[in-house]
Amino acid sequence: MDQKRILVIDDESALTRMIRLNLETTKRYVVREENRAPHAHTTAREFKPDLILLDVIMPGTDGGELASRFRADPALKDIPVIFLTATLSKREAAEGMINGGYLFLPKPVGLKNLVECIENALAAKAHEHKHEVKPDTEPGK
Amino acid sequence: MFRRYPKAAKPVHDMNESAANANAKNVSQPTRVLLIEYCPADALLIGGLLATGFTVTHVTDLGAGIKAAHGPFDIVLLDLFLPDSRGLDTFTQFHSLHAELPILVMSGLDDEHFAESAVRDGAQDYLVKGQMDEVLLRRAVRYAMERKRVERALRDSEAFYQSLVESLPQYIYRKDAQGRFTFANRRFCVELGRTFQEIVGHTDYDFFPAELAEKYQADDQRVMTAGKVFEAVEEHTPPGGEKEYVQVVKSPVFDAQGKIIGTQGIFWDVTARVRGEEKLKKAHTDLARSREDLLRTLADLQRSHSRFKEAQQQMVEMEKMQTVGQMAAGIAHEVKNPLAVIRMGMDYLTNAIDPTSNEAVGTVLKDMQDALHRADGIIMGLLDFSAPGKVDLRPWDLNSLVRSSINLVKHELKAAQITVETDLCDNLPPVLADANKIKQVFVNALTNGIHAMPEGGRLTVRTYIKKLTPEEARPSQGARQTQTFRAGERVLVTEIDDTGTGIPQDKLGRVFEPFFTTKATGKGTGLGLTVSRKIVELHEGAIQLENLSPAGARATITLRTEKT
Ligand SMILES: Nc1ncnc2c1ncn2[C@@H]1O[C@H](COP(=O)(O)OP(=O)(O)O)[C@@H](O)[C@H]1O
Ligand SMILES: [Mg+2]
Numbered sequence: 244m245d246q247k248r249i250l251v252i253d254d255e256s257a258l259t260r261m262i263r264l265n266l267e268t269t270k271r272y273v274v275r276e277e278n279r280a281p282h283a284h285t286t287a288r289e290f291k292p293d294l295i296l297l298d299v300i301m302p303g304t305d306g307g308e309l310a311s312r313f314r315a316d317p318a319l320k321d322i323p324v325i326f327l328t329a330t331l332s333k334r335e336a337a338e339g340m341i342n343g344g345y346l347f348l349p350k351p352v353g354l355k356n357l358v359e360c361i362e363n364a365l366a367a368k369a370h371e372h373k374h375e376v377k378p379d380t381e382p383g384k
Numbered sequence: 385m386f387r388r389y390p391k392a393a394k395p396v397h398d399m400n401e402s403a404a405n406a407n408a409k410n411v412s413q414p415t416r417v418l419l420i421e422y423c424p425a426d427a428l429l430i431g432g433l434l435a436t437g438f439t440v441t442h443v444t445d446l447g448a449g450i451k452a453a454h455g456p457f458d459i460v461l462l463d464l465f466l467p468d469s470r471g472l473d474t475f476t477q478f479h480s481l482h483a484e485l486p487i488l489v490m491s492g493l494d495d496e497h498f499a500e501s502a503v504r505d506g507a508q509d510y511l512v513k514g515q516m517d518e519v520l521l522r523r524a525v526r527y528a529m530e531r532k533r534v535e536r537a538l539r540d541s542e543a544f545y546q547s548l549v550e551s552l553p554q555y556i557y558r559k560d561a562q563g564r565f566t567f568a569n570r571r572f573c574v575e576l577g578r579t580f581q582e583i584v585g586h587t588d589y590d591f592f593p594a595e596l597a598e599k600y601q602a603d604d605q606r607v608m609t610a611g612k613v614f615e616a617v618e619e620h621t622p623p624g625g626e627k628e629y630v631q632v633v634k635s636p637v638f639d640a641q642g643k644i645i646g647t648q649g650i651f652w653d654v655t656a657r658v659r660g661e662e663k664l665k666k667a668h669t670d671l672a673r674s675r676e677d678l679l680r681t682l683a684d685l686q687r688s689h690s691r692f693k694e695a696q697q698q699m700v701e702m703e704k705m706q707t708v709g710q711m712a713a714g715i716a717h718e719v720k721n722p723l724a725v726i727r728m729g730m731d732y733l734t735n736a737i738d739p740t741s742n743e744a745v746g747t748v749l750k751d752m753q754d755a756l757h758r759a760d761g762i763i764m765g766l767l768d769f770s771a772p773g774k775v776d777l778r779p780w781d782l783n784s785l786v787r788s789s790i791n792l793v794k795h796e797l798k799a800a801q802i803t804v805e806t807d808l809c810d811n812l813p814p815v816l817a818d819a820n821k822i823k824q825v826f827v828n829a830l831t832n833g834i835h836a837m838p839e840g841g842r843l844t845v846r847t848y849i850k851k852l853t854p855e856e857a858r859p860s861q862g863a864r865q866t867q868t869f870r871a872g873e874r875v876l877v878t879e880i881d882d883t884g885t886g887i888p889q890d891k892l893g894r895v896f897e898p899f900f901t902t903k904a905t906g907k908g909t910g911l912g913l914t915v916s917r918k919i920v921e922l923h924e925g926a927i928q929l930e931n932l933s934p935a936g937a938r939a940t941i942t943l944r945t946e947k948t
Contacts, residue, residue, distance in 0.1 A: 255721045261728030268735055329720035350720040351727035351760065354735075 246270075247365060250292035252277045252309070253327065262296065265354045272361075280304035284312055287319055293368075294361055299328040310345065323364040327352065414439045415525065418457040420449035420478075421490070422466050426513055430461065433518045434525070446474055453482045459529050462507075463490045464498050471495070475502040486532030488524055508532050553652065558637060560646040561608065563587045563601050567648075596620070604647045607634045611644055617654060629658035712766035719763055726756060765911050768824070775821060775922040779814035779946045782847055782876050789826035790845065793834065801840035802833075809848045813945040815876045821919045822943070825927070828912035829880045829939040835903060836884025836937060844881040849874055849945070869926070869942075878941045886931040895929055 249272045251259045259276035266272040277286045281304060287295065295313070299306040306326060313319040325346040348360055417434060419442045421427040431440050441457070443449045446469040453460060460482070464474045475489055475498075489510040491499035499510035508528035511521065549556055549569045558567040568576070568583045576583060576591050588597035607614045614634040621627045632651040636644045730752055737745055790797075790804055797804060815822075833843050854871035869875065887895060894900045896917050901910030913929070920927040925943040932938050 255725065257725045258721060258728065261725055261732060265728055265732050265735075268732070327724070329717040329724075351724035351756070353727055354731035 246273045247293040247361075248272070248290060249274045249294050249296065249361065250277060250287055250290055251275070251296045252280065252283045252286075252306075253296070253298035254278055254280065255298070262357070266358070266361075269358060280309065283309055284316070287313060287322075288316070291318075292322060294364060295322055295324045296361075297324050297326050299326050321368070323368050325360060325364060415529070416456060416458045417441065417525070418443070418449065418452055418455075418460045418485075420444075420446065420460065420466065421463045423463070426463070426490075430516075430521065433516070433521045437522075438525075445469075446477060450478060450481055453478070453485060457485060459486045459488060459525055459532075461488050461490060461525075464495065464502070465492075472498045472501050472505075475507055476505065479506050484536075486528045488528045508535075554650045555652065556648070556650045557583075558646060558648040559587075559604060561644070563604055566646065603632075603634060607636050607647050608644050611636050617658065618651075619658075627655075628653060629655045716763050716767050719759070723756065723759060723763070726752075730756070762909055765909055765915065768911075768915050775818040775919070777816045777818060777923065780817050780819050780822075782812055782815040782817075782878065782943070783808040785815070785817065785819060785822055786826060786845055786847060786878060789823045789830060792823070792827050793830045796831065796834050797843070800834050800837060802837055803842050805842060805844045807844065807846040812847060812849055812876060813874075815943050816946050817923060817943060818919075822923070822941075825916040825919050825941060826878070826880070828916050829941070832912060832939070833880055833882035833884060833937070835907065836882050836886070841883035841936075844879075846877075846879040846881070848877055850877060874945060875925075876943045876945050878943070880939045880941075881932060881936060882938075883936040886935060886937050887929065889931070892929065892931070 249266060251262050251274060253259050253262075253276075256276070256278045259278060263274040263276055266274050275286065275290045275292065277283050283304070297306045297310060310324050310326075313322065313324065323346070325348055327348050327350055329350045346360060346364055348357065352360075415438045417438050417440045419427060419430060419440050421430065421442065422444050427442050427444075431442065434440050441452060441455070443452050444467070446466045449460070449462070449466075460478070462475060462478060464471055466474055469477060475487065479487060479502075483506070487502075487507045489499045489502040489507045490513055491510055492513055493515075496510075496512060499507075499512075503510055508531045509524050511524055516524075550571075552569070553571070554569075555572040555575055556567075556569040557565055557572050560566050564585055564587055565583045568580055570580075573580055573583060578591070583591075588600045591597075592600065603614055603616075613636075614632070616632050618630050618632055619627055620630065630651050631654040632649060634647055634649045637646040637648050639645045730749060734749055740746065786806070786808060790806075830843065830845075852869050852871055852873050852875055857869045857871040857873065891900075891902070896913045897910075898914045899910040900913075901908035903910075913927075917927050920941060920943075923943055925941065927942070928940045930938050930940070
């Protein structure tokens with residue numbers, strides 16, 4: 244099975260490191276950390292992730308702004324983004340999970356929960372993609 | 385041309401003369417008579433008749449008589465037929481020049497009517513020549529003088545009264561029984577703008593508007609029938625002028641038999657006085673009013689002061705809450721990141737080390753997990769508190785919310801050996817609530833009750849519906865304005881009673897303050913009631929805490945039912 248490429252953007256390097264170490268233990272992911280919000284866009288284009296984990300509030304640039312820039316970039320616009328948030332309570336996160344097509348995960352999040360969330364998002368993406376490419380695959384049917 | 389008759393040698397004592405003789409002057413001095421008589425025989429006769437007690441000066445024509453009359457005479461005997469004047473004219477001429485002298489006219493038998501006319505015009509008496517004797521003549525002279533004296537006195541007295549009536553600054557009139565003026569003093573005439581002649585014989589209707597005349601006549605009638613004095617201050621406004629006030633005194637006029645034959649009135653302008661009184665009264669009421677105003681202003685001031693204080697208190701509290709809210713959000717973010725690191729770190733370690741290989745490692749990891757969970761709980765509470773206010777109000781069964789809240793604390797109840805009694809009213813209308821948030825309120829109240837009963841006890845949970853009285857509808861002291869109950873509104877009430885320690889009276893006002901807690905670290909954050917109140921306010925409801933006697937406390941949560 245292909246390893247999925249995960250970009251973790253958070254100013255807290257200890258957290259991105261923990262997330263990387265944890266995700267790597269599953270052997271299902273290649274993880275890249277980015278702790279500098281201003282470099283995040285460049286890193287994303289270069290790393291070509293399958294999914295982005297994004298902190299909502301970071302010094303200098305806030306996560307929401309970053310996410311909309313990704314959406315505006317044709318090369319990045321289809322990559323699922325999961326927000327990691329410190330300001331939402333669990334219940335609010337659960338209730339308003341999908342906001343503007345984004346997923347929210349309240350901090351602190353456990354590994355199990357995180358992996359579930361990543362897999363769901365990737366599956367949804369794959370499903371969506373399948374539907375999108377259906378016309379192309381038609382001749383081969 | 386004077387012929388003097390001798391003085392009387394001795395005074396004549398005639399009883400008939402006593403009235404005239406009462407005059408002291410006549411006792412000592414003879415009466416001085418001017419006789420104007422052309423006929424020498426008559427003159428001689430008269431002179432003889434008046435021989436004693438009189439000095440007679442005789443002239444023979446009117447011109448001489450008029451001249452002579454300037455002298456000191458007590459009476460004039462005037463013959464109407466003289467060489468230079470004849471008939472009534474003789475008297476008229478003389479009288480017009482010497483009105484002050486008493487005049488006794490003498491006439492012949494056939495021209496008596498002249499004499500009568502003279503008497504009517506002011507002569508005191510007349511005598512017919514050839515019919516007089518001494519007694520008659522003397523008496524006639526005396527009476528004429530006396531009559532003149534009385535007439536003079538009368539005229540003086542009349543003049544006195546007239547000048548009195550005319551010089552008084554009052555308006556004076558008299559009317560007969562039919563309301564016709566019989567007298568009006570000059571002032572009154574001037575006031576009416578009419579002459580005396582134009583007034584006398586007329587009624588009020590000739591001078592005043594009908595309405596006013598009617599009133600005056602009615603007043604007169606009242607005076608006549610009651611026979612009593614009528615007094616009043618009447619006001620009237622002359623056309624184009626300012627209102628005037630008149631003091632009126634009306635009284636009945638009696639005849640000699642005591643019968644009322646009319647009315648008389650006296651009135652005078654009291655505008656200045658009434659104005660003064662009015663001014664005084666106005667000043668008085670103004671004073672009273674300004675005093676009232678002052679008191680009212682003071683009360684207003686006090687009210688707005690206390691309202692201001694209340695608002696200020698609220699503002700301070702709100703500011704505190706806002707600060708706390710911002711702080712909470714800040715802290716949550718700052719704390720959650722390290723917590724996230726720890727969480728991930730622990731997950732990593734749990735995978736890396738086999739917890740079963742070392743029992744101690746397993747225990748440590750478990751303890752750390754618990755501590756992390758607790759820290760996360762506190763942070764969650766802070767976030768609840770600072771989260772922007774939004775509630776999702778839907779109709780719910782209040783009793784179900786209460787039951788599931790009790791269910792959430794069942795472990796604590798069991799651990800603290802607390803029994804729960806429920807007294808939940810059936811058939812309540814649905815409550816409008818955000819179920820999760822209201823459950824949070826109930827759970828906190830239940831938990832507070834449990835914490836207040838460390839030795840065990842009883843919780844009583846009650847629900848019911850009630851109609852608010854105006855008293856209850858008013859926001860309670862210190863309550864914030866978000867509570868907008870109306871009198872007569874039906875509300876759902878939940879009461880949670882415990883048999884615990886109660887709240888010290890001096891702390892009762894502080895329990896809703898953020899971070900106010902009396903509990904040990906780890907047991908209470910002091911945010912429970914703060915968050916509860918915030919939630920209840922978002923429901924436009926109310927929450928109260930009070931002590932129960934003899935022991936325990938009651939939390940009362942009032943919520944709205946679905947609007948019908
Ligand atoms: N039922 C009760 N009996 C006695 N004291 C109470 C009760 N409810 C609240 N209190 C007092 O109010 C304080 C604040 O309560 P709360 O805001 O819920 O915070 P916490 O429960 O975290 O202390 C409590 O610490 C306690 O002193
Ligand atoms: Mg509490």
